[in-house]
Amino acid sequence: MxxxxxxxxxxxxxxxxxxxxVAGPKSIGxxxxxxxxxxxxxxxxxxxxxxxxxxxxxxxxRYRGIMRKKSGTQAADDARAARQIVRRDAHDAQYxxxxxxxxxxxxxxxxxxxxxxxxxxxxxxxxGKGGILKRANAPYVEDAIRPHxxxxxSDMLRAVITQPLMLHYLDQQRSVGPNSLKAVRKGNRxxxxxxxxxxxxxxxxxxxxxxxxxxxxxxxxxLTGLTFSRKGDFSFRKKLSEPGLExxxxxxxxxxxxxxxxxxxxxxxxxxxxxxxxxxxxxLAVHFVGDAPDTELIAALEARYLATRGDLGEVIGxxxxxxxxxxxxxxxxxxxxxxxxSALRAxxxxxxxxxxxxxxxxxxxxxPMVLMGQSWEAPLGPDGWPENDAEWITPxxxxxxxxxxxxxxxxxxxxxxxxxxxxxxxLGGRAxxxxxxxxxxxxxxxxxxxxxxxxxxxxxx
Amino acid sequence: xxKVSMDRRAFxxxxxxxxxxxxxxxxxxxxFARAHSDNPLGDNRLVVIVLRGGMDGLGVVRPYGDVDYAxxxxxxxxxxxxxxxxxxxxxxxxxxxxxxxxxxxxxLGFVHAVSTPYRDKRSHFxxxxxxxxxxxxxxxxxxxGWLNRMLQGVSGVQTETAFAVGRSDMLLxxxxxxxxNWSPDAGLYGMSAQAMNLAERVMHDDPLFAQALGxxxxxxxxxxxxxxxxxxxxxxxxxxxxxxxxKTARRRGGHRQIAExxxxxxxxxxRIAAFSLNxxxxxxxxxxxxxxxxxxxxxxxxxxxxxxxxxxxGKTTVIAMTEFGRTARMNGSKGTDHGTGGVTILAGxxxxxxxxxxxxxxxxxADLYARRDLMPTRDVRAHVAWAMRxxxxxxxxxxxxxxxxxxxxxxxPKILL
Numbered sequence: 013m014x015x016x017x018x019x020x021x022x023x024x025x026x027x028x029x030x031x032x033x034v035a036g037p038k039s040i041g042x043x044x045x046x047x048x049x050x051x052x053x054x055x056x057x058x059x060x061x062x063x064x065x066x067x068x069x070x071x072x073x074r075y076r077g078i079m080r081k082k083s084g085t086q087a088a089d090d091a092r093a094a095r096q097i098v099r100r101d102a103h104d105a106q107y108x109x110x111x112x113x114x115x116x117x118x119x120x121x122x123x124x125x126x127x128x129x130x131x132x133x134x135x136x137x138x139x140g141k142g143g144i145l146k147r148a149n150a151p152y153v154e155d156a157i158r159p160h161x162x163x164x165x166s167d168m169l170r171a172v173i174t175q176p177l178m179l180h181y182l183d184q185q186r187s188v189g190p191n192s193l194k195a196v197r198k199g200n201r202x203x204x205x206x207x208x209x210x211x212x213x214x215x216x217x218x219x220x221x222x223x224x225x226x227x228x229x230x231x232x233x234x235l236t237g238l239t240f241s242r243k244g245d246f247s248f249r250k251k252l253s254e255p256g257l258e259x260x261x262x263x264x265x266x267x268x269x270x271x272x273x274x275x276x277x278x279x280x281x282x283x284x285x286x287x288x289x290x291x292x293x294x295x296l297a298v299h300f301v302g303d304a305p306d307t308e309l310i311a312a313l314e315a316r317y318l319a320t321r322g323d324l325g326e327v328i329g330x331x332x333x334x335x336x337x338x339x340x341x342x343x344x345x346x347x348x349x350x351x352x353x354s355a356l357r358a359x360x361x362x363x364x365x366x367x368x369x370x371x372x373x374x375x376x377x378x379x380p381m382v383l384m385g386q387s388w389e390a391p392l393g394p395d396g397w398p399e400n401d402a403e404w405i406t407p408x409x410x411x412x413x414x415x416x417x418x419x420x421x422x423x424x425x426x427x428x429x430x431x432x433x434x435x436x437x438x439l440g441g442r443a444x445x446x447x448x449x450x451x452x453x454x455x456x457x458x459x460x461x462x463x464x465x466x467x468x469x470x471x472x473x
Numbered sequence: 474x475x476k477v478s479m480d481r482r483a484f485x486x487x488x489x490x491x492x493x494x495x496x497x498x499x500x501x502x503x504x505f506a507r508a509h510s511d512n513p514l515g516d517n518r519l520v521v522i523v524l525r526g527g528m529d530g531l532g533v534v535r536p537y538g539d540v541d542y543a544x545x546x547x548x549x550x551x552x553x554x555x556x557x558x559x560x561x562x563x564x565x566x567x568x569x570x571x572x573x574x575x576x577x578x579x580x581l582g583f584v585h586a587v588s589t590p591y592r593d594k595r596s597h598f599x600x601x602x603x604x605x606x607x608x609x610x611x612x613x614x615x616x617x618g619w620l621n622r623m624l625q626g627v628s629g630v631q632t633e634t635a636f637a638v639g640r641s642d643m644l645l646x647x648x649x650x651x652x653x654n655w656s657p658d659a660g661l662y663g664m665s666a667q668a669m670n671l672a673e674r675v676m677h678d679d680p681l682f683a684q685a686l687g688x689x690x691x692x693x694x695x696x697x698x699x700x701x702x703x704x705x706x707x708x709x710x711x712x713x714x715x716x717x718x719x720k721t722a723r724r725r726g727g728h729r730q731i732a733e734x735x736x737x738x739x740x741x742x743x744r745i746a747a748f749s750l751n752x753x754x755x756x757x758x759x760x761x762x763x764x765x766x767x768x769x770x771x772x773x774x775x776x777x778x779x780x781x782x783x784x785x786x787g788k789t790t791v792i793a794m795t796e797f798g799r800t801a802r803m804n805g806s807k808g809t810d811h812g813t814g815g816v817t818i819l820a821g822x823x824x825x826x827x828x829x830x831x832x833x834x835x836x837x838x839a840d841l842y843a844r845r846d847l848m849p850t851r852d853v854r855a856h857v858a859w860a861m862r863x864x865x866x867x868x869x870x871x872x873x874x875x876x877x878x879x880x881x882x883x884x885x886p887k888i889l890l
Contacts (some may be wrong), residue, residue, distance in 0.1 A: 186806030202805025403642045408659035410685035450671040468679035
């Protein structure tokens with residue numbers, strides 16, 4: 013069964029939306045080749061790697077140390093002021109990185125890469141819970157997620173599970189083997205199950221997967237040793253590790269002395285587990301195609317996942333090769349980041365429209381997204397953002413989208429396009445008659461552009 | 474492959490859209506509430522607060538009189554520590570001290586050692602789905618929330634009879650019966666009549682969008698929470714109006730604003746309000762991390778009472794419930810992991826409170842669920858069902874079959890005055 017490539021739907025459903033200036037991919041092969049190829053947008057709109065970000069963590073920690081040790085002295089006051097600058101700088105960087113992320117979406121020819129980066133960043137949700145780490149999400153995604161979106165799932169899983177932000181988010185660095193050297197010496201230490209549970213439930217097998225509480229417990233024991241240094245770098249510390257073997261899903265892992273390779277073995281096994289294949293296949297289909305995707309589509313993704321032992325580029329290839337993925341009958345509602353991103357792209361908002369003005373980024377983009385239900389880089393739980401259309405289009409969240417569509421374009425592009433042209437470029441010549449009527453009949457450009465962006469035809473993929 | 478695992482959650486979360494749909498409910502819509510006054514639910518009020526993340530019942534209502542408590546949680550056996558003694562056996566977390574005057578007049582109470590029928594996997598997300606679906610298991614026929622199913626059986630329910638408040642959607646209120654969904658910081662700014670006409674025309678053929686727009690118009694126009702459409706700010710001001718509204722919400726604390734919005738609605742024709750409070754997943758440093766959400770909960774309950782005024786508060790019952798309790802022992806990082814039995818918090822002028830209800834299972838190793846969690850001795854739904862029986866006159870059989878399928882309500886705990 014063949015698929016006829018649809019260049020409009022390719023941009024709307026699998027890319028960042030239609031642009032009046034940037035050409036979209038020419039074929040499915042082109043989409044795959046670009047996503048596998050060089051990351052031009054990361055070069056053009058850079059975001060710090062986590063190593064660079066960790067320097068900020070180390071600096072803040074150093075200043076905190078001085079403040080504590082030399083409390084009451086001029087040196088402590090200086091350190092306090094210096095730490096404040098580091099914190100402010102990281103705060104501003106977080107806003108700039110968001111704008112970089114948006115600019116990647118506005119100017120890319122390789123929209124699939126941006127969409128997959130978001131998908132996997134959400135699958136592996138991690139966020140800082142305080143201090144400077146609150147700003148660390150974009151560097152985490154840049155390092156642990158983005159290089160692996162067309163690679164092996166097991167490589168991404170290894171990268172994520174050894175990433176300091178994930179260890180911090182799910183409390184792994186606090187988890188100590190009850191019989192480890194550290195617990196024996198210092199006492200009053202023990203396990204924390206948080207990462208172990210979410211690793212099985214959210215990251216790999218899925219909540220319906222074949223695991224129980226004892227697997228969670230044994231896995232928590234196996235994961236002890238994963239931590240990070242005060243400087244913010246990953247480290248594996250045998251002193252924290254629970255001695256002996258752990259049985260997870262009936263397989264024995266570990267051994268003495270504890271090694272990181274034992275944990276990698278477990279991660280690799282989870283990566284190719286049939287339940288993981290089913291879980292990932294279902295999530296991809298729901299995210300890209302619709303809330304209730306064709307079961308044959310999911311089965312095809314699952315089969316390709318299993319056959320290639322979790323080669324994600326192959327799984328994406330299977331998605332794009334399946335006719336059900338190109339069914340043009342009103343797909344998902346875009347989550348706020350995709351909605352805002354695709355509107356900016358349709359408007360071809362110039363880089364200078366916002367620049368590095370963090371107040372402007374907040375007022376025009378981030379604050380409205382909060383009202384739409386998506387606080388950037390701050391989902392409520394490790395399960396990330398909802399997929400279900402009905403969760404995004406509640407009256408209050410819908411009102412925020414409508415308000416934004418009516419007001420933000422005029423701020424970002426004072427030279428608003430003619431709505432009669434905009435309706436064609438934004439919807440690729442597929443505007444329903446009511447939207448065409450509204451674009452032609454609006455009282456002014458602002459309302460015309462706003463109505464096009466608020467229309468279900470634009471809000472859905 | 475007939476049904477994939479992903480489907481179930483998606484099914485629970487969204488098969489039924491929002492509200493006002495006159496769609497047919499899953500069961501026969503018999504009227505099981507007796508009608509009194511001109512409001513379909515009568516004069517009493519119910520506020521349901523979902524505490525997301527798994528509130529640590531043993532840390533909030535501390536059984537310090539239990540001989541095994543200090544061994545699990547630290548401190549000295551039989552010593553109340555920094556908590557506030559309630560009845561010689563239980564003591565209240567200090568972050569709820571502001572509610573003690575309510576306790577003293579019987580307007581605050583607790584049910585201990587309760588849980589949903591959810592067991593063993595201890596997933597937040599399935600746990601919350603089950604709490605809100607009100608079912609005995611996951612993956613059954615119910616893809617609506619128990620609060621909505623209760624309304625489905627009441628004739629004459631209007632959109633404003635029940636309100637889901639806040640920015641997020643809740644399974645609890647989703648379903649075929651009309652429930653208003655609004656956030657106090659939402660509004661429709663700068664839509665002229667002509668723009669609104671065009672918007673309605675554009676949304677017309679997409680039921681999800683048409684529904685949302687219709688309700689947004691109804692709720693923002695004249696609703697006290699948002700500035701409403703009447704103000705029509707000038708073009709340049711609209712962005713500012715959105716941002717300003719959010720800043721106000723943040724400054725005043727979003728939770729308090731939600732409580733005040735709910736209280737305002739409950740003073741009018743609304744009889745049921747539901748919203749969520751997050752932040753209960755205290756895996757580490759619990760002495761610090763638990764106080765924050767508790768402080769917010771106390772502020773919410775106090776704001777509800779103050780804003781409602783004595784007369785309406787006197788007819789009100791507040792139920793704050795969570796998806797599960799947490800481990801009996803502290804974990805390795807001075808926090809607790811996901812558990813089973815927990816606590817429901819009750820408040821309100823209609824409550825016969827001033828007591829900790831429930832059958833205490835004990836905390837000896839053999840008394841714990843799976844040797845790790847507080848053993849649930851009663852279904853968390855039972856007290857809620859009895860509250861709805863008392864507040865709205867819902868028939869017991871309807872509660873045990875339609876609203877909470879599979880529930881045995883058991884003895885009447887007589888929680889209302």
